Amino acid sequence: MKKFNNIPVTGRPNAGKTTVINFLAHTKRPVGKKAGTTLRITPIRLINDVFLVDLPGFGRIAKRSKSLEDKIKDQIVQFLEDPNNFIMFGIHVIDSSTFHIVTESLEKKGIIPIDIEMIQFLEETTKKPPIVLMNKIDKVNTSLFNKNVDILATYSLPKVEIFPTSFKTKDGCRDFRNMVRQLIVDQLGVKYQNW
Numbered sequence: 591m592k593k594f595n596n597i598p599v600t601g602r603p604n605a606g607k608t609t610v611i612n613f614l615a616h617t618k619r620p621v622g623k624k625a626g627t628t629l630r631i632t633p634i635r636l637i638n639d640v641f642l643v644d645l646p647g648f649g650r651i652a653k654r655s656k657s658l659e660d661k662i663k664d665q666i667v668q669f670l671e672d673p674n675n676f677i678m679f680g681i682h683v684i685d686s687s688t689f690h691i692v693t694e695s696l697e698k699k700g701i702i703p704i705d706i707e708m709i710q711f712l713e714e715t716t717k718k719p720p721i722v723l724m725n726k727i728d729k730v731n732t733s734l735f736n737k738n739v740d741i742l743a744t745y746s747l748p749k750v751e752i753f754p755t756s757f758k759t760k761d762g763c764r765d766f767r768n769m770v771r772q773l774i775v776d777q778l779g780v781k782y783q784n785w
């Protein structure tokens with residue numbers, strides 16, 4: 591059976607996952623100011639048999655029940671662990687404007703921060719380090735940005751490539767897209783044209 595090549599896009603609710611997919615695939619999927627816009631796992635064809643996978647946000651959302659959250663988490667894990675879903679590599683989107691607050695508050699409770707857990711999980715399941723986006727950099731100053739990078743560095747993460755991006759100003763977006771294209775070309779051993 592022919593297997594598709596999947597590139598899942600993970601991240602906390604509202605990090606900008608669907609925005610990333612719309613940018614790469616030239617689609618107009620709904621994005622939202624409020625967390626919880628994407629509720630279903632949706633593959634979107636990028637090119638040939640390569641699919642970006644829009645995932646619901648992973649983590650707490652105000653007014654969302656714990657049982658719905660657990661269901662969403664199970665769905666994501668199941669998708670990523672299903673041997674029928676070939677995962678080329680993952681893209682993990684971090685919201686740089688909230689990362690330090692969420693991370694520090696979980697650390698205080700002795701819980702592994704969600705973004706860290708997800709990056710490690712992607713690496714374990716795909717055996718390749720994911721691309722990590724420090725997104726919404728238009729919303730943070732340099733010192734906060736550096737703080738985020740420092741926090742990430744305190745975890746022994748796989749050798750991930752970090753791209754600072756803003757889909758508002760488009761800063762860093764082209765470099766990120768070139769990286770995605772390069773990885774696809776490298777892994778599939780073909781030259782794609784007309785992206």
Ligand SMILES: Nc1nc2c(ncn2[C@@H]2O[C@H](COP(=O)(O)OP(=O)(O)OP(=O)(O)O)[C@@H](O)[C@H]2O)c(=O)[nH]1
Nearest residue numbers: 604605606607608609621622626627628647756757
């Ligand atoms: N300022 C700013 N806003 C952004 C950026 N990227 C995305 N957004 C906005 O952030 C909000 C959430 O974006 P989505 O793409 O819906 O986020 P998501 O991760 O798919 O969210 P869920 O589906 O709810 O998990 C939207 O209002 C986007 O326009 C960015 O780089 N800068």
Ligand SMILES: [Mg+2]
Nearest residue numbers: 607608627628
């Ligand atoms: Mg979404």
